[in-house]
Amino acid sequence: xxxxxxxxxxxxxxxxxxxxxxxxxxxxxxxxxxxxxxxxxxxxxxxxxxxxxxxxxxxxxxxxxxxxxxxxxxxxxxxxxxxxxxxxxxxxxxxxxxxxxxxxxxxxxxxxxxxxxxxxxxxxxxxxxxxxxxxxxxxxxxxxxxxxxxxxxxxxxxxxxxxxxxxxxxxxxxxxxxxxxxxxxxxxxxxxxxxxxxxxxxxxxxxxxxxxxxxxxxxxxxxxxxxxxxxxxxxxxxxxxxxxxxxxxxxxxxxxxxxxxxxxxxxxxxxxxxxxxxxxxxxxxxxxxxxxxxxxxxxxxxxxxxxxxxxxxxxxxxxxxxxxxxxxxxxxxxxxxxxxxxxxxxxxxxxxxxxxxxxxxxxxxxxxxxxxxxxxxxxxxxxxxxxxxxxxxxxxxx
Amino acid sequence: xxxxxxxxxxxxxxxxxxxxxxxxxxxxxxxxxxxxxxxxxxxxxxxxxxxxxxxxxxxxxxxxxxxxxxxxxxxxxxxxxxxxxxxxxxxxxxxxxxxxxxxxxxxxxxxxxxxxxxxxxxxxxxxxxxxxxxxxxxxxxxxxxxxxxxxxxxxxxxxxxxxxxxxxxxxxxxxxxxxxxxxxxxxxxxxxxxxxxxxxxxxxxxxxxxxxxxxxxxxxxxxxxxxxxxxxxxxxxxxxxxxxxxxxxxxxxxxxxxxxxxxxxxxxxxxxxxxxxxxxxxxxxxxxxxxxxxxxxxxxxxxxxxxxxxxxxxxxxxxxxxxxxxxxxxxxxxxxxxxxxxxxxxxxxxxxxxxxxxxxxxxxxxxxxxxxxxxxxxxxxxxxxxxxxxxxxxxxxx
Numbered sequence: 098x099x100x101x102x103x104x105x106x107x108x109x110x111x112x113x114x115x116x117x118x119x120x121x122x123x124x125x126x127x128x129x130x131x132x133x134x135x136x137x138x139x140x141x142x143x144x145x146x147x148x149x150x151x152x153x154x155x156x157x158x159x160x161x162x163x164x165x166x167x168x169x170x171x172x173x174x175x176x177x178x179x180x181x182x183x184x185x186x187x188x189x190x191x192x193x194x195x196x197x198x199x200x201x202x203x204x205x206x207x208x209x210x211x212x213x214x215x216x217x218x219x220x221x222x223x224x225x226x227x228x229x230x231x232x233x234x235x236x237x238x239x240x241x242x243x244x245x246x247x248x249x250x251x252x253x254x255x256x257x258x259x260x261x262x263x264x265x266x267x268x269x270x271x272x273x274x275x276x277x278x279x280x281x282x283x284x285x286x287x288x289x290x291x292x293x294x295x296x297x298x299x300x301x302x303x304x305x306x307x308x309x310x311x312x313x314x315x316x317x318x319x320x321x322x323x324x325x326x327x328x329x330x331x332x333x334x335x336x337x338x339x340x341x342x343x344x345x346x347x348x349x350x351x352x353x354x355x356x357x358x359x360x361x362x363x364x365x366x367x368x369x370x371x372x373x374x375x376x377x378x379x380x381x382x383x384x385x386x387x388x389x390x391x392x393x394x395x396x397x398x399x400x401x402x403x404x405x406x407x408x409x410x411x412x413x414x415x416x417x418x419x420x421x422x423x424x425x426x427x428x429x430x431x432x433x434x435x436x437x438x439x440x441x442x443x444x445x446x447x448x449x450x451x452x453x454x455x456x457x458x459x460x461x462x463x464x465x466x467x468x469x470x471x472x473x474x475x476x477x478x479x480x481x482x483x484x485x486x487x488x489x490x491x492x493x494x495x
Numbered sequence: 496x497x498x499x500x501x502x503x504x505x506x507x508x509x510x511x512x513x514x515x516x517x518x519x520x521x522x523x524x525x526x527x528x529x530x531x532x533x534x535x536x537x538x539x540x541x542x543x544x545x546x547x548x549x550x551x552x553x554x555x556x557x558x559x560x561x562x563x564x565x566x567x568x569x570x571x572x573x574x575x576x577x578x579x580x581x582x583x584x585x586x587x588x589x590x591x592x593x594x595x596x597x598x599x600x601x602x603x604x605x606x607x608x609x610x611x612x613x614x615x616x617x618x619x620x621x622x623x624x625x626x627x628x629x630x631x632x633x634x635x636x637x638x639x640x641x642x643x644x645x646x647x648x649x650x651x652x653x654x655x656x657x658x659x660x661x662x663x664x665x666x667x668x669x670x671x672x673x674x675x676x677x678x679x680x681x682x683x684x685x686x687x688x689x690x691x692x693x694x695x696x697x698x699x700x701x702x703x704x705x706x707x708x709x710x711x712x713x714x715x716x717x718x719x720x721x722x723x724x725x726x727x728x729x730x731x732x733x734x735x736x737x738x739x740x741x742x743x744x745x746x747x748x749x750x751x752x753x754x755x756x757x758x759x760x761x762x763x764x765x766x767x768x769x770x771x772x773x774x775x776x777x778x779x780x781x782x783x784x785x786x787x788x789x790x791x792x793x794x795x796x797x798x799x800x801x802x803x804x805x806x807x808x809x810x811x812x813x814x815x816x817x818x819x820x821x822x823x824x825x826x827x828x829x830x831x832x833x834x835x836x837x838x839x840x841x842x843x844x845x846x847x848x849x850x851x852x853x854x855x856x857x858x859x860x861x862x863x864x865x866x867x868x869x870x871x872x873x874x875x876x877x878x879x880x881x882x883x884x885x886x887x888x889x890x891x892x893x
Binding site: 105115162305349351432 | 604702726
């Protein structure tokens with residue numbers, strides 16, 4: 098009996114829909130993790146990732162886990178632990194959503210003295226917020242920030258932040274799980290020291306691999322560490338032996354089919370070209386947003402700092418999260434995401450990313466939401482969501 | 496251009512060959528990690544794993560990474576860190592190969608006071624070795640041991656160990672990456688508190704998922720911890736929220752295609768039945784061993800404690816590891832493994848596991864080794880390896 102998996106249309110915050118070619122790539126024969134042909138695949142993946150991260154960082158690899166493994170790897174390699182014999186060097190975490198909250202947890206578990214500065218969920222940080230914190234708290238060696246918050250749909254402007262961080266003698270860690278491949282991520286231009294992502298959002302591959310890039314400055318700090326990184330699995334120096342150099346050595350096994358799928362996804366990113374891909378995410382995300390607004394959703398992210406392709410929005414008054422999402426899943430075979438944290442039960446997270454950034458995904462979903470709204474006695478005029486989206490498409494033909 | 500992956504015959508220490516059905520399973524549509532249909536798949540995986548681990552442990556889940564992620568998860572959840580304010584509770588690691596060495600590294604990085612007791616690579620531990628160490632060192636809270644060492648092919652007898660460990664007030668962690676699904680692993684009967692494995696050896700699925708089971712005693716210790724586990728990604732209490740109970744909550748994304756492949760692999764284990772599967776691994780591993788012995792290989796593991804399906808063996812005098820393995824890869828499209836640690840360049844690791852435990856895999860590999868030996872002027876009589884294996888098959892018809 099084959100495994101039962103309905104062909105869900107994935108329009109939540111990830112995983113995003115993958116193309117038949119990406120699925121097909123996984124049927125290539127499994128190779129061993131030190132096979133010369135597998136090493137070539139690893140090299141090609143690294144080369145694509147450098148282009149998409151817009152970096153020359155030699156250390157641009159995959160962590161063998163989901164996006165969250167990338168987060169943990171970036172943080173535990175770079176943070177300093179609390180010390181009882183010398184003055185503490187601290188980790189500053191910019192918190193404005195669920196995933197930045199997770200960073201606090203990871204850093205604390207790893208023994209860091211964490212300073213969390215907070216903004217309301219839905220807002221972005223200004224460079225000045227970070228400058229003030231660095232001046233006030235002193236002795237901060239690592240600053241972490243989320244480029245695109247999957248819990249709120251906030252896109253963090255990155256210009257000007259690294260200079261402030263570097264001037265204070267710290268390193269900058271950036272989460273781009275949601276942004277990489279969907280919107281500009283310019284690691285070198287922005288001066289980011291560690292950036293990580295996940296395979297399953299705008300890279301349009303299945304979940305399970307976490308791209309990670311580290312600057313020369315970050316690698317230098319890791320090489321100078323007195324104590325080894327707390328984790329063998331996430332240790333950048335171990336990953337380096339497996340990913341770089343002419344003679345590769347064993348670190349862990351490799352989930353070969355996921356590598357094949359990601360490589361196929363990366364080749365598709367390359368073929369489309371980054372500017373066209375970003376424009377596509379903006380366009381279809383914008384149409385989705387217009388349709389949702391017409392249905393009475395209110396956006397969590399301020400409009401000037403919104404992720405183009407992931408919309409976190411409060412449900413209209415009277416709309417029951419669980420019933421409506423379940424109806425969409427059952428009647429339209431489509432997944433949308435629920436709210437996280439303070440927005441649990443109150444908001445939805447809807448993505449138009451990767452293969453989901455497509456008119457033929459956006460319009461049917463808007464129709465579906467409208468239908469279940471009407472069936473559940475939420476007052477909306479039939480056709481209004483599609484019409485608002487169509488109007489957006491008319492106005493944005495790029 | 497499709498991704499170039501030659502159809503390698505994987506006869507090394509893993510990944511092992513996977514069936515077309517397992518590969519095919521990965522083409523099912525990707526589901527979200529909280530989709531009710533995905534939760535059903537997770538539940539079925541857990542139910543199969545409990546049978547194969549021979550356990551009633553409720554906590555029987557997958558860690559979202561390779562076998563090494565299972566090792567790290569098992570250790571970091573259970574160990575006690577060095578303390579400067581109270582008497583140290585220590586971790587005792589039984590070291591007789593590369594992977595038990597890795598356990599020392601993981602535990603030390605995580606801040607444990609590690610006592611390593613050593614046996615020569617190739618030997619197993621006796622319960623008495625552990626009893627003496629527990630008596631000598633005192634205050635040991637965790638004992639770790641490798642059931643089947645991939646670096647040496649040693650199978651560790653497990654009877655009698657847990658009682659000694661428990662009587663000393665400690666918990667027992669067992670690595671069964673190489674053994675699970677190929678040879679008996681009786682978690683409950685043996686009294687093991689934490690056991691982990693990998694998907695890519697005798698479970699005959701691609702790498703990337705690590706089965707992990709924890710006893711009620713282990714879970715109780717984790718729940719009583721004063722400080723949280725150092726890792727969010729590996730925290731058993733976080734995994735528990737995602738894997739168990741009626742309402743599942745987000746921990747990380749899930750590499751859905753790997754779950755499908757593993758489930759298909761587990762169903763195949765179930766259909767074959769454990770006794771038949773173990774017999775098949777014994778039979779084909781035995782034939783491989785007979786053939787290798789006839790070619791002049793000398794086994795690293797003592798014969799009374801040898802893993803049936805993975806043979807670590809010293810090359811005959813004059814045989815060049817690199818040249819010969821490369822010839823087998825190039826001319827016969829077949830992967831065998833090199834030696835690890837002190838056996839690097841001197842030994843091979845050859846598996847007959849999962850789909851590789853098959854006469855049609857064993858005999859051609861023996862022919863191939865013989866051919867490259869002859870081509871490289873190593874004195875062997877043509878046909879002798881196959882003939883030794885055939886003789887073994889004649890004598891073991893079960």
